[in-house]
Amino acid sequence: MIGGRRPIQGRKPGDRRVRVERPHAPYFRYTGPGQLVAKQAASLPTTPAGRAWARVQAAVFGRPLMQEEELGERLPKTKALPIFSSDAISSSAYASDEIIHVLILAGLAALTLSIQISIAIALLLTVVSISYRQVCRAYPSGGGAYAVARENISQTAGLVAAAALFIDYVMTVSVSTASAVSQAYSVVPGLYGIRVELALIAITLITIANLRGLRESGNIFAIPTYMFVGLALLMIGLGLSRIVMGTVVPIPTPPDVILPPSPTEAVTILLLLKAFAGGSVALTGVEAIANGVPAFKPPESKNAANTMSIMAVLLGVIFIGIAIVGVAFGFQPTNEGGPTAIAQVATAIFGAETPLFVLFQASTALILFLAVNTSFNAFPRLAAILAADGFMPRQFSFRGDRLAFNWGVVVLAVVAATLIVIFQGDVHLLIPLYSVGVFVCFTLSQIGMVRHWFVARGPGWRWRAIVNAIGGLLTFIVLIVVASVKFGGGAWLVVVLIPIQVSIFLFINRQYRASAAQLSIKPDFVVPEPHREERVVVPVPGLSRAVVQAINVGRSISEDIRAVFITEDPEAAEQLRERWQRQVPHVQLVVVESPYRALAGPLLAYLDVLDSAWPPDKPAPITFVVIPEYVARNWWERILYNQSSKRMKTVLLGRPQTVVVNVPYRREDPAQFESAERGYDRLHPPSGSAPPPSGQPPLD
Amino acid sequence: MSDHHVPVFRRAIIALNGGPSDARIVRLVADMARGSKAELVAVHVVEIDWTLPLDADIAGQSEDVQRILDMAEQVAEESKLILEPVLLQARDVGAAIVDESTERGADLLVVGLPYRKRFGGEFALGRTIPYILQNAPCAVWVVRDPIAEEKP
Numbered sequence: 001m002i003g004g005r006r007p008i009q010g011r012k013p014g015d016r017r018v019r020v021e022r023p024h025a026p027y028f029r030y031t032g033p034g035q036l037v038a039k040q041a042a043s044l045p046t047t048p049a050g051r052a053w054a055r056v057q058a059a060v061f062g063r064p065l066m067q068e069e070e071l072g073e074r075l076p077k078t079k080a081l082p083i084f085s086s087d088a089i090s091s092s093a094y095a096s097d098e099i100i101h102v103l104i105l106a107g108l109a110a111l112t113l114s115i116q117i118s119i120a121i122a123l124l125l126t127v128v129s130i131s132y133r134q135v136c137r138a139y140p141s142g143g144g145a146y147a148v149a150r151e152n153i154s155q156t157a158g159l160v161a162a163a164a165l166f167i168d169y170v171m172t173v174s175v176s177t178a179s180a181v182s183q184a185y186s187v188v189p190g191l192y193g194i195r196v197e198l199a200l201i202a203i204t205l206i207t208i209a210n211l212r213g214l215r216e217s218g219n220i221f222a223i224p225t226y227m228f229v230g231l232a233l234l235m236i237g238l239g240l241s242r243i244v245m246g247t248v249v250p251i252p253t254p255p256d257v258i259l260p261p262s263p264t265e266a267v268t269i270l271l272l273l274k275a276f277a278g279g280s281v282a283l284t285g286v287e288a289i290a291n292g293v294p295a296f297k298p299p300e301s302k303n304a305a306n307t308m309s310i311m312a313v314l315l316g317v318i319f320i321g322i323a324i325v326g327v328a329f330g331f332q333p334t335n336e337g338g339p340t341a342i343a344q345v346a347t348a349i350f351g352a353e354t355p356l357f358v359l360f361q362a363s364t365a366l367i368l369f370l371a372v373n374t375s376f377n378a379f380p381r382l383a384a385i386l387a388a389d390g391f392m393p394r395q396f397s398f399r400g401d402r403l404a405f406n407w408g409v410v411v412l413a414v415v416a417a418t419l420i421v422i423f424q425g426d427v428h429l430l431i432p433l434y435s436v437g438v439f440v441c442f443t444l445s446q447i448g449m450v451r452h453w454f455v456a457r458g459p460g461w462r463w464r465a466i467v468n469a470i471g472g473l474l475t476f477i478v479l480i481v482v483a484s485v486k487f488g489g490g491a492w493l494v495v496v497l498i499p500i501q502v503s504i505f506l507f508i509n510r511q512y513r514a515s516a517a518q519l520s521i522k523p524d525f526v527v528p529e530p531h532r533e534e535r536v537v538v539p540v541p542g543l544s545r546a547v548v549q550a551i552n553v554g555r556s557i558s559e560d561i562r563a564v565f566i567t568e569d570p571e572a573a574e575q576l577r578e579r580w581q582r583q584v585p586h587v588q589l590v591v592v593e594s595p596y597r598a599l600a601g602p603l604l605a606y607l608d609v610l611d612s613a614w615p616p617d618k619p620a621p622i623t624f625v626v627i628p629e630y631v632a633r634n635w636w637e638r639i640l641y642n643q644s645s646k647r648m649k650t651v652l653l654g655r656p657q658t659v660v661v662n663v664p665y666r667r668e669d670p671a672q673f674e675s676a677e678r679g680y681d682r683l684h685p686p687s688g689s690a691p692p693p694s695g696q697p698p699l700d
Numbered sequence: 701m702s703d704h705h706v707p708v709f710r711r712a713i714i715a716l717n718g719g720p721s722d723a724r725i726v727r728l729v730a731d732m733a734r735g736s737k738a739e740l741v742a743v744h745v746v747e748i749d750w751t752l753p754l755d756a757d758i759a760g761q762s763e764d765v766q767r768i769l770d771m772a773e774q775v776a777e778e779s780k781l782i783l784e785p786v787l788l789q790a791r792d793v794g795a796a797i798v799d800e801s802t803e804r805g806a807d808l809l810v811v812g813l814p815y816r817k818r819f820g821g822e823f824a825l826g827r828t829i830p831y832i833l834q835n836a837p838c839a840v841w842v843v844r845d846p847i848a849e850e851k852p
Contacts, residue, residue: 008799008803014795015791020789025766025769025773029770029773
């Protein structure tokens with residue numbers, strides 16, 4: 001074989017051929033002139049530990065996906081519905097509770113008003129979902145309220161929407177997980193004691209599922225979502241039929257029931273508004289589809305808009321249905337730990353402890369748990385859009401091995417888990433923080449869309465603008481109501497958190513813009529030949545093979561090279577100088593005595609002295625500090641070696657006109673040295689003590 | 701009566717000439733091989749002039765040549781098949797392809813034929829394909845490019 005070309009005999013003497021090896025082929029693929037695409041093998045770890053870790057990752061998260069497989073990861077409507085709508089649909093499991101918790105203050109009779117309040121919320125849902133359908137079509141790249149507000153109102157408005165959404169997504173994860181756990185201990189009261197642990201396990205599992213990628217998480221979550229929707233519709237259908245047939249059997253008074261106060265409050269507008277505000281949590285998650293339009297299969301906008309409509313219809317029907325059946329069967333609010341409104345309705349319709357009841361409770365717990373998934377899809381996407389716009393650290397826009405935005409997924413999980421621990425998994429303590437942010441987004445996106453239609457003036461822009469204007473007005477009113485009603489209960493925290501987040505976004509953006517301005521090159525600038533001189537300084541701890549290797553690297557950079565030996569021991573310095581002159585005669589050794597035993601300080605001072613000694617009429621040279629390093633074979637060798645070089649690198653970091661070069665000495669290198677030494681011995685037998693020929697390195 | 705379960709081939713050599721038909725023939729063979737999990741080998745031969753030594757560093761240095769085989773590998777991967785790319789230098793392309801397929805025990809050799817006309821306006825087969833048709837020990841498929849529309 002000659003240079004990767006292997007001769008092969010042919011059948012006839014003149015038919016010899018040569019097989020040409022293709023060393024790039026296992027790792028790269030040429031796709032154009034000077035253009036290579038890395039194959040998976042190029043990203044595989046090379047160390048045994050790295051390979052083992054990669055195998056663990058593949059087992060837990062799945063095999064890495066190629067960028068081209070992104071389209072295959074896109075969602076059809078059937079999978080997108082459970083992924084992006086589980087949040088909205090699942091809120092029907094606890095929104096009714098929030099309404100009757102308020103209405104009970106006016107007595108049991110006031111609970112019937114939950115029907116009217118649910119209808120009012122469903123009307124609001126209709127307006128909001130029609131508006132968001134338009135957002136899906138107008139902003140196919142996603143971003144929802146952030147994109148709309150940023151483009152049509154102002155950058156700050158967009159950031160306010162994003163901040164509000166972030167709070168909401170975190171709250172969704174915390175509230176839904178806590179709520180799912182509460183459904184579980186409605187059935188098995190013994191689980192109440194380990195509710196925080198259960199919630200944390202649930203968040204960990206859903207985090208892993210999302211790190212495995214979008215499509216797979218859709219596969220995991222589709223069945224429970226459809227099971228909940230199917231059983232909820234069946235329950236409502238059966239309930240309505242019993243109402244029509246007059247065979248309603250009232251729900252027995254549940255344990256932990258909240259009794260009306262004595263005397264009861266009057267049914268005032270304020271009370272109704274409070275109940276409305278409480279029930280408006282049902283609208284949370286509606287915007288998630290508009291944020292994730294690019295996750296849909298083409299045509300993305302159309303599919304997203306249609307999924308939005310299906311979701312709104314399902315949520316509206318289930319929400320109103322539970323209220324009607326619940327009122328007819330006499331549901332009541334309960335304290336934390338008691339059966340929820342939906343559980344009471346299920347008991348009345350399916351019968352307590354029947355298989356259907358247990359299945360429905362299980363599916364309710366699962367969909368509440370899966371509501372978390374909506375946030376796990378929407379939060380990382382929004383973070384990625386903000387990162388791409390320079391308002392969040394760039395890492396948030398990087399896709400992981402499975403094309404998921406890993407940073408967003410992990411950060412969301414950590415923040416939500418922290419909240420669960422702080423609030424000890426109590427849903428009612430968390431809910432006041434919830435749903436303020438979402439109405440901020442609704443309002444901003446509606447206002448933005450009105451402006452959008454006035455500017456775009458496409459077909460039917462007038463009625464579209466009217467729909468958005470009505471939506472904006474309604475959601476603004478609800479925002480005021482929700483914020484004022486919940487303000488004392490914890491919503492003030494959201495009001496504080498939004499400006500803090502916006503300040504952080506703007507700070508990050510300023511940093512990125514400043515660095516971009518510093519690093520930018522004018523388009524007409526042609527890079528000239530370098531004209532600066534270079535010099536090399538090699539800090540040496542003695543004379544060793546690693547040092548010789550570093551010296552030789554330094555000599556390949558510049559002829560202006562000196563080795564610097566910093567020591568507190570003059571005797572050691574003298575010994576090294578004697579050896580150095582004999583063995584490395586072509587490189588100057590500078591000994592810096594350091595009576596105070598400092599290493600980094602004298603080196604820096606020496607570099608400063610070199611700089612000041614440079615002729616002022618010449619441009620300052622680039623100083624290469626070449627640091628010899630011994631490559632540690634394992635973790636304990638890392639502790640034993642290279643501590644001084646690490647210190648030197650740290651202090652040299654950021655020094656003007658200074659480049660630090662690490663020259664690693666590997667365990668494979670002795671063979672090279674030994675052969676070089678043998679060659680030198682042959683040329684210079686021991687009797688002759690002449691130095692090596694000029695210009696030749698003594699060892700290499 | 702033909703048995704549909706018997707694979708048409710077990711080991712196919714696809715000779716690539718670097719033309720536009722390469723992707724088409726790789727896709728065609730990959731489609732046929734998918735069910736039978738047949739072995740695919742893509743061969744590209746760089747003809748070396750007699751003025752140069754046979755092992756002159758020609759093909760290894762050319763990105764264009766590497767790209768021909770990389771493209772074939774990619775097309776096969778899209779069909780979830782493994783294709784072995786082989787790059788050869790030879791004095792005669794036809795002989796190199798026939799020898800390679802003989803050595804590998806291939807039962808199918810696929811070559812692409814661009815539709816070219818001589819200056820006189822006659823369709824030209826070239827000399828490589830007739831050589832392969834005459835000497836290849838296995839079945840040979842010649843896939844001709846469609847006739848490009850005449851420009852007015």
